[in-house]
Each structure stands twice: as structure tokens, then as C-alpha cells.
Amino acid sequence: MSFAAKDFKTSTGFLRYYNDVLFERLRLVSLMLIFTYPCFFVVDFILLRKPLVPIYKEILISVHIFGPVISVIFLMIYRRHQQASKESVVKWYTLIYLLVGAVSSINSQLLTGNLYAYIIILFGVAVIFPIRPKMLIYFLIIVQSFFISGLYLLEKNQIEFILKLVNSTGAVVISYVVAYSFYTYQKKDYINKQKLCQNEESFRRLFHLNPNPLVLTTIDNGEVLLINKQAIEYYHLKDVEPVQFDTRCLFKTEEERLEILNRLEKENSIKNYVIEQQITVDLKKWALLHFESVDYLDQTCILIGTTDITDMKEKESELVLHASMDILTGVRNRRSGIELLRGLLNSGQNTKEFILSFIDINDLKKVNDRYGHSIGDDLIKTSCDIIHSQIDQEDVLFRYGGDEFIVIFYQKQMEQVQQVWATIQCHFQNLNNTKEKPYTISASYGLYHYKPGTVISLDEILEIADREMYKNKAIHKNKLTSVPVINSK
DSSP states (O other): OOHHHHHHHHHHHHHHHHHHHHHHHHHHHHHHHHHTHHHHHHIIIIITSSOSSHHHHHHHHHHHHHHHHHHHHHHHHHHTOOGGGHHHHHHHHHHHHHHHHHHHHHHHTTTTOOOHHHHHHHHHHHHHOOOOHHHHHHHHHHHHHHHHHHHHHHOOOHHHHHHHHHHHHHHHHHHHHHHHHHHHHHHHHHHHHHHHHHHHHHHHHHHHHOSSOEEEEETTTOOEEEEOHHHHHHTTOTTSOGGGOOGGGGSSSHHHHHHHHHHHHHHSEEEEEEEEEEOSSSOEEEEEEEEEEEEETTEEEEEEEEEEOHHHHHHHHHHHHHHHBOTTTSSBOHHHHHHHHHHHHTOGGGOOOEEEEEEEETTHHHHHHHHOHHHHHHHHHHHHHHHHHHSOTTSEEEEEETTEEEEEEESOOHHHHHHHHHHHHHHHHHHHHHTOSSSOOOEEEEEEEEOTTOOOOHHHHHHHHHHHHHHHHHHHHTTOOOOOOOEEO
16 A cells, blocks of 8 residues: 555544544533523523613523534534535534634624623634634634624724734634644544554464464553463463463462562563463463563563473483483482582572481402402492482482592481491391392491581592591401491581
């Protein structure tokens, strides 16, 4: 569509809209005139029973009756109006009101000599019926010419005539400026609203064409304004009304949602926000969310774009698992375990108390030399399995290297850890008694009790626990049964 065609369409649409507005205002004015007629009746037949000039009362009564009559006529037209006739009806009624005001003020010259009725009607028309400026200026010229002519015939005082001429003409000019301002404002407002509607329509079209799940919500209560087909499928909403979709499920906690809102208020846009979402009771998905603060329907809203990264996160988890897992034993490897320990020591105020157990499988070299490395690997794996089966779920076991392992015991005291080791040693002995394995299984261990606030490095902790382990190993070699010395800082 060309610019000229668009402009013509906009102008035509505005005139149709504007005539509807003025037509409705004319109905209200007509009702007002009808319901205020009793007041006119009181003025005409009670308050002005003995006027100084008889013709004044006759003209005044005629004007007061004429107003309600043409109002009734309009209401009859209103019920049977045609769209094409609205502008004509408003136009001619505007001219009639202007003439009534002029006649009323000319009539006032017979008694009071004021211009009040004419000025009131001029400004009333300018505010209530600001018709097209071109048409209005023709009407004002016609009515002002009529008024001046009547004023000239009745006003004998030349100075008074000139003053009233100047005042009435000034009122006409001002009323035209007011009407012109109202008209142009209404037109600009209509054009802006049309552009806004077109922008919103384009936004909705693009919104629903987007291949990714999109949700548009209000910023205050999370009410869903728009949701595309992809989002309905992604969030399993086929059997749920969109308005019933609680967008709070997009976030893990209410605090997280409020944090997003605060960031949006400052930044207007948040990209690549990774989150795990609870889609249904039995289904969770990982999503990459994009938040945009947008204006829609005269309010600030949040546009939420979703990218499903569940498969990516699962593969990432697998890679992390493989990267952090010891292939032989299936527990954490050295890198993963050391990272965990460093994190514990660098947690600041959130540092947890723990007991570190440094473990060495006894006689691995003898088993390798006598039975081969495959049997040696079986010794390592069997020992690891027994140790792993006896520690709590929150405790962590990782392979430090070769035949050395480390266990991190959380929320336990030394007596409890010693009891765990006693149980492990019993399981070792029970397996040895069965003679299922060609080797004798046993392990030496050293303990270190870390308490928050202790100034010590990870290397120092490992060194202390390692020394304690060697003390225990020496006891094993001498076939002594004693509790290893415990060093704690």
C-alpha cells in the first residue's frame, strides 16, 4: 500500500471515528436540553412574568422551546441514523446551536445588553463539537455576520456597538483556536492509537510465528497475555487455559523470580539464564531463558523466550560424570575430589566441618607381583566397593591415585568415624574368611578432623592424614591391633 493510500485510509478512518464521538456527544447534549427544560419554564413564566420589553420574552420563550424540540428530533434521528449521515447531522446541529446563541444574545440587547449567551455557545461548541476546522470557520463567519447585523440594528450607541463587536469577534477567534486545538489533538491521538494497534498486531504476528516457545506476561502479577503454540506444547498446556498458567513455575523459588524482576528493572534485558524447570509433577526440563522488558497494551510486560537445553545438559552431565569419575572403581577421581576439598576450604562463612580419611590398600604390590595386575585391580575395586557401601550417602569417597583413596566424612565426630572403620574392617575380614579371593584384603587409614576457622592449607591436611595412615600401616606390618594416633587441629 502506498503512502498516499495509507494516509487516505487513516483520514477516512479518523473521520468515521470522530463523527461517532461527536454524534454521541450530541445525544448527551440533547438529553441535557430536554431535562433542563423545566428550568427554562420557571425562568420564562415565573421569574420573568413582567419583562420591560414584551418581544424579549416571546423570543426567549421561543428559543427555550426550540432547544428541547430540536433535541427530540435529534433523538429520533439517533435511533434511525445511517453511518453516512452522521457528519451532516452534527454539522447542521452545530450551526443551529451557534445561531441560537447569536439570536439569544441579540435578544438580550432588548433588555440586558450582554453577550453572555453567544459567548457561552461559542465556547461550548468549541469544546463539545470541534468539527472540522475548515467547516467550522465557514459557520463562524456566517453566524458572526448574522450577529453583527442584528447587533447593528439594535445597538444605537456607537461606542457600545464597537466594544461588543470587538468582544464578540475576539470570542469567535478564541473559540476557533480552541476547537482547532481539540480537533488536531484528537486526530493525532487517533493516528498514534492506530500506529500502536498496527505495531501490536505486527508484534502478535511475529510472536506466534517465532519457532521458540514464547510467553508474554504482566510484570506485576505474572498474568499471561500471549502464549504461542510452541510454548503450549513445551509446558504441556494443551488441556490448560493459558490464563491458568502460573509463570512462577518457571523459577525454582520466589526469591529467584523477584531477583529476575529487579534485574529487568535495571537492565531491561537478561540473556541466557540457565534454569531447571518443573514442567509437570513427573517432568523436569533444563531451559535457557531470555527475558525482555517490552511495552504492550499500554503497560510494561515481560517477554520470556525459552530454549530447551535438556539434551545438552544431560550430555554435559555425562561428560562431567566421565571427567570426574575413576574408570576402574566408579567413584570420583583425584581431580574431582581435590576440587571438592578446595571448595570446602574456600567457602568462607559457609565452611563445613569434616573429617578426612586418607586410605591405602595394603599389600597391593605383592598381589600384583604374585597374581598379576588384573587381580591387583580387583583388589582395588573390591576394597573400594566395601568402603563405599559403609559410608553415608552425603559422605564422599574418591580415588587419590593408585591404591590410595580419600573419604570426606560430614557431620561426624571421631568416635563415629572410628566406628565406620571398624565396620569396614569387619567386612574385610568376613570376605577374607570366605577365601573367595586369592588375596587377603585390608587397608590402612589416617584421619584429620577439620573445624571451620582452622588456618591450614589442603596440602597440610593431606600431609598430616598421610602421616597418620603410615603409622597405621606400620601397625599392620607388625601385625599389631591398636587404634591409630589421631591428629587434629
